[in-house]
Amino acid sequence: MSFWWMDPLIKKGYEKPLEEADIPALGVEDEAGTRYSMFMEKTNAGQSSLVWVIVSCYKREILVSGFFALLKVLTLSAGPLFLKEFINVSSGKEAFKHEGYVIVLGLLFSKCLESVAQRQWYFRTRTVGIQVRSLLSAVIYRKQQKLSCFASTKHSSGEIMNYLIVDTYRVGEFPFWFHRTWTTVLQLGIALTVLYNAVGPATIASVLVIMLTVMLNAPLAKKQQNFQNKLMEAQDMRLKTMSESLANMKILKLYAWENHFKGVIEQLRELELKWLSSFQLGKAYASVLFWASPALVSVATFVACYFLGVPLDPINVFTFVSAPRLVQDPINHIPNVIGSVIQARVAFSRINEFLGASELQKGQVGMEYHEHNQYPIVIKSGNFSWSRSENSDLRNINFMVKEGTKVAICGQVGSGKSSLLAAILGEIPRTDGMVQVCGKIAYVSQNAWIQTGSVQDNILFGSTMDWPRYEETLKLCSLVHDLEVLPFGDLTQIGERGANLSGGQKQRIQLACALYHDADIYLLDDPFSSVDTHTARSIFNEYVMGALSEKTVLLVTHQVEFLHAFDSVLMYFFGSWINEIYDARGTSAILSTDTNIAFTSGQLAQNSWLAANVQNPSVSSDLNVVDLDVPFTLSFSISATLNAYINLGVLCFITWPVLFVAAPIIIMAVKLQRYYLASSKELMRINGTTKSLIANHLAESISGAVTVRAFRQEDRFFARILELVDNNASPSFHCFAATEWLTQRLEIMVAAILSSSAFVITLLPPGTLSSGVAGMVLSYGLSLNMLFLFSIQNQCSLANQIISVERLSQYMDIVSEAPDILEDNQLPANWPSVGGDKIGIVGRTGSGKTTLINAVFRLIEPSGGKIMIDGQNITTVGLHDLRSRIGLIPQDPILFNGSIRYNLDPQGHFSDEQIWEVLGKCQLFEAIKEKEGLESLVVDGGSNWSMGQRQLLCLGRVLLRRSRILILDEATASIDNATDAVIQKTIRTEFKDSTVITIAHRIPTVMDCTRVLVVNDGEMVEYDQPQKLMQTEGSFFKKLLNEYWRQISRAGL
Incomplete structure (x- = not known):
């Protein structure tokens, strides 16, 4: 309840900058894997709605946090009752002896209980929010692993990144605001009851003002949802273009297209800012409306009391004045609640649409894992199409590959050679026929896919280390010399997408990965295009014909010099697959010659046809924080701090002895805040770093999805994203836990100041202070708790959010290359x-x-x-x-x-x-x-x-x-x-x-x-x-x- 378990971490953060290893791991019940399993269990039980599945997963946590929310409302509502009795005591109307001291103790206990209730409410809903975010991150990642080729064109990598980074964050924020939707109504009802007891029929004026406030905000809510939809669409387009530009920055520089793409991004950013400003203006309008409502309620009620002749005395005046303050905090948060609901609704709909996208059909390819099969690859009357059109990209494919044979696949550019391998892998939808594959597959893509990590990591690709086999693999793939040149050998860290390797080195690392996995079937998509002739010959002889001599190999190639060594050649000729597979070994050498003649004839025919025709005429999270959070947090922080210190000043001016308590408490509060910020900033920094790792892993998984599926590594990659999500959730969890740790201690300090003021007044002889002044002191004191809380929360949030500004600033301060124009x-x-x-x-x-x-x-x-x-x-x-x-x-x-x-x-x-x-x-x-x-x-x-x-x-x-x-x-x-x-x-x-x-x-x-x-x-x-x-x-x-x-x-x- 007191968050004492955060003491060691906060102390360590004050003594030295925190590192990721210093942060305690999440409990098993908080881990993404646990929550994902629970989600799938509920989904498999027949619950189809994403919202209701999540609600059913967290109903216990919602009820417990709801209990604390209710307790907080009830303890807060006791304030006007204490105020009424305190005014009576200060007027000499004690109901029993020492009633004043009882009221002081009751007020202190009430405020401490209120603090405990609110801190537990916030902590538990924040915990649920992080768990929901982790859960949805896991669900989205798992979905992208199964996306069909058609769905992949509809949901780009940039959009999927937005779903996992931005939309999950917005959905994860909603649980924190959920209980506000009903506690606001409850607090409003209690406040109106207190008002009615104080001023009777004049309460109608308060009701009218509140109704008018809500009515003025109603049309805005619908517009805000539209603005949010437009903002997300614009953000998707900008992020998509920006991600693509950054990923391919080298090409933009080589073509001198940086300025053009910069202009495109600036135009998209202007469109985004247009909808952002509309959304923020709506939010500002709602904030002004709701922040002004307590004052408007008071004015309207005073006017009604005057015209209705309701008598006003210190008791009913200050009871009435304190009532609107019961709902000041929830009313001030109504814009945030509305914004959170709108953002969560939009994010839910986007995620729901993505989760409903079509998946790869498991039955596309019949997979079996017999140790030996005479024909490990069989396609009968196969028609395949990348799109949903009736025209097939591969038509009437019929062939069988015998175990241990080497098949070359040749043909024109764009003829469908890679598509045939995709059909065997089950990546391209089968519209007709049958595909049967028996055995473990290793796949080498035409465009080398390299993960961020070491060379060794890329070769092992999740397998355990077997040093003799590993060293033999390096030798067979001609990597020994390359590793000698690299600064740390096979432990050298490869940059993003293999940026610090040549095309040939990347391709040979892919080949090494395939060989090390000791598969039964090898699908090699033009692996020699990026290597020199000597290396190609070495790899072909030692790798394909040597190490893979007993394996089944399908190799797409344009290198005709290797065709003589293959058992069979499958060729594409003038728009159709030649279904016969020419047997190059076995009965006679003449068939080998026939194969070469057939291929050469095909090339000559292509040459003639082509010669005749030639004569004829793809930062985001930080920017989101700066756009949406920093401006409002800054303004709220300034206004709340000013209000808090004005209230404290009034309190100390009237009951000056309180300064002896308030002064040291304020000094302690400032030191405590600094003590907290030392850890909080580092936790936020680590949170940003770990979030980048999630984005990087997702981007790599999307680009290498075919390779990951071919090697049956989906579960390992999924386990990795779960680990990264947990690594990100841990600093986030401890960051908001640290905020609750700080806030609870500050609230108790403020409660001590309030109780001290009440105690000072109680010690004074009756009549020393008028009942009106006593009522004003306690009225301001009751508001002080909320205002200090709001001030400290916003100051701490601002300090954490400024880290996003610092990260953007650091990026902007990176040394630029030479000027474009001199x-x-x-x-x-x-x-x-x-x-x-x-x-x-x-x-x-x-x-x-x-x-x-x-x-x-x-x-x-x-x-x-x-x-x-x-x-x-x-x-x-x-x-x-x-x-x-x-x-x-x-x-x-x-x-x-x-x-x-x-x-x-x-x-x-x-x-x-x-x-x-x-x-x-x-x-x-x-x-x-x-x-x-x-x-x-x-x-x-x-x-x-x-x-x-x-x-x-x-x-x-x-x-x-x-x-x-x-x-x-x-x-x-x-x-x-x-x-x-x-x-x-x-x-x-x-x-x-x-x-x-x-x-x-x-x-x-x-x-x-x-x-x-x-x-x-x-x-x-x-x-x-x-x-x-x-x-x-x-x-x-x-x-x-x-x-x-x-x-x-x-x-x-």
């Missing part, structure tokens, strides 16, 4: 004027090729030397000036939520005709035309388009910009050879007068370059014409070329 050194319009060279950059994966390009764009600044372009030192010009003159097709093709047109030309500089012309040159004209044209939808980083199509769209961007310098960073790694050849021809034609720098793992891509730069371990080892390097003995370039041709010769191509 007025005294702007580049001329035709810069660079000299061009035409074609430079190739080759090297092993992780050798520093992409880092070199980053230096050209000044994403990293040179620590020594100069980078000169057209005679200009690039470090002396503005960043926007530089980057806007250089075109880039990046290694990781990034698309943004919106339309195809927006992704090609977000700034709107080009006409539709120009864009369609470019799409024709990129081999995307037909694919986009058969959808919704330039308005075809792009969602979540382009996840609804294949990797090859995304790279082609990035090619379209540079074709529109026509830069004099073009950099291709593995631009065609995810494109088949035929399309690659046509794209290279397009680049040679369209950029013949431009300098083109090409980073490539396919050595023939750089053979027609003017010069080739060979990079190894971050150093330039060779730089010359490719023909000269080929003739130089011991040349690094020659070794790479010979490795490539050896693989081609093995393939018989």
Whole structure:
């Protein structure tokens, strides 16, 4: 009851800054897992309404906190009764001897009991709020793990983030305000009863004023709900765009699009501020209305007493004056109650809609786990569609994969190769036919998915450490050398989405993860596109054909040089899957030749078709606090503090001996507040940090949902979110417990001041003070408790909320990169004027090729030397000036939520005709035309388009910009050879007068370059014409070329 169990933590926080390890863990009954289990039990029992399920989970806590709320109202209502009797005693009308002392003791006891009741009420409802927030966080996370592909397009990652971070917070705030909805009515009824006993029929004036106040607020409540809906929609759009921009900031910098996206975010923020200001103005109007209501009630009642001839004496005057103060606190909180109800209702509806979204159907794929099965993968008459349209993305698929065989899947860009793997995983809805999979699956996605954590964590992926197997895995995936280069080896922390790793390193870590899990079936989606020829050959021979020799492997690839080693090849040719699987081993070697001839013919046919066509014309919580909470908390803190000290001043002026009690108590209160704030601020800081971890884990889980499901890691990831939610709930729980600890002690101190004032008056001989003055002293004293409480609460809340301001300020104070434009050194319009060279950059994966390009764009600044372009030192010009003159097709093709047109030309500089012309040159004209044209939808980083199509769209961007310098960073790694050849021809034609720098793992891509730069371990080892390097003995370039041709010769191509 006294929160003594908080003493050790608050003491520790005063002695030193608190750390997360210092905060006690939650009790088992408070943990998210416990509450989630209870929720699911109620849901499975047949309760469908989210609200009623939550109510049934917490009915006991609601009743207990309701009891304390009722006790608080009753003890508060005793104040006017004590006041009435005290005035009688001060007038010499004692009912019995020493009645005054009894009243003083009763007043002290009443105020202490009131404090205990209110603190328990608040503490228990806050606890319920945190548990509800944790519960809903778990439910939302579990739901996102099961979302169907259609639902994923409807609920973006930014929106899901808002559901889990913002909406759960608003729902979690509602229990704190719930009992206010009925205690306000009860207190109002008691106050009117006291008024009637004091002034009789004049009470009607009070009733009329209260009714008028409520009526004036009624239409506002509906408008406030509309404003809240609009605010949430605007906030969703802003957060969605902001999250996407921050996640892809590197791309925005490379394309010099930062200012454009900044402008878009500012426009969305202005729209958000429009609805925010409307909502806050409504809240301010309600606050003024309700704060003024007690004074209006008093004025109206006095006027009614005058006209009705109701006699006024000190007893009924001060009893009547104290009555409106009974409801002053709840009436002042009515705007908050209304706002909380509206926000919770909107948040509940949004969460409810999300929880009702469609899920992946468990029966899509028949899963069995027999130790051995002759055909672990069987698809019969399978039709699959990503959307709900009648047109299937995969039609009439029939094939069976024999255990232990290696199957290559080849075909055009966007033909459905990755979709076939998704069908086997059960990710794409099956509209007809049958899919049967037997065995444990390991999956390597085309776009490498890396978690924040160490390299070791990403490889183990939840498995226990087996050092011999782990070291063998590193060797087979060619990671040993990379780990030697990294500062802490395999314990090196990987940045968000693998930001500090090369594309090849990320892909090989994914391969290592799959291998370490020792699965039965391996689904590999173009795993060699990001690695050099030597590494690709090493991984293929030792990994695919060696370590996985007895495993069933389906590998999507564009590397034809490996096809000879596969048992079968499944190929997409002119819009349909060729259902026959050519057996490359077994009866004779002729069938192997047939397979290669079939694939080569397909490539030649594609080449002819493409060549003919080419000639034809995705901070939030802190900002939410600053927007919604800080302004009102600041204003309430100032007004409540002024009122509290004015009341205290009146009290001490009339009964000056109270100063001997009040002065030390006030000093103690100030010191106690500082003692508390030392811990409270750190608890809030830790709360913010742990909340960021929840957001990060959710973002990673959404982006890697397919991988998580493929490895059957949903439960482990769910357990992790439960742990993170509990880690966040613990500092939040202890923070508000510390607030209750402080408030209870301050309330008892204020009760001591009030009782001291009453005691001083009791000691005075009768008649020394008039009954009117005595009544005024106690009347002000009764208000002092509430005002001091309100003042301290708001001051402490403000101190905690300012942490959000500090966090935003710290973010804004991060050192910025160089200026966009340097007025005294702007580049001329035709810069660079000299061009035409074609430079190739080759090297092993992780050798520093992409880092070199980053230096050209000044994403990293040179620590020594100069980078000169057209005679200009690039470090002396503005960043926007530089980057806007250089075109880039990046290694990781990034698309943004919106339309195809927006992704090609977000700034709107080009006409539709120009864009369609470019799409024709990129081999995307037909694919986009058969959808919704330039308005075809792009969602979540382009996840609804294949990797090859995304790279082609990035090619379209540079074709529109026509830069004099073009950099291709593995631009065609995810494109088949035929399309690659046509794209290279397009680049040679369209950029013949431009300098083109090409980073490539396919050595023939750089053979027609003017010069080739060979990079190894971050150093330039060779730089010359490719023909000269080929003739130089011991040349690094020659070794790479010979490795490539050896693989081609093995393939018989």
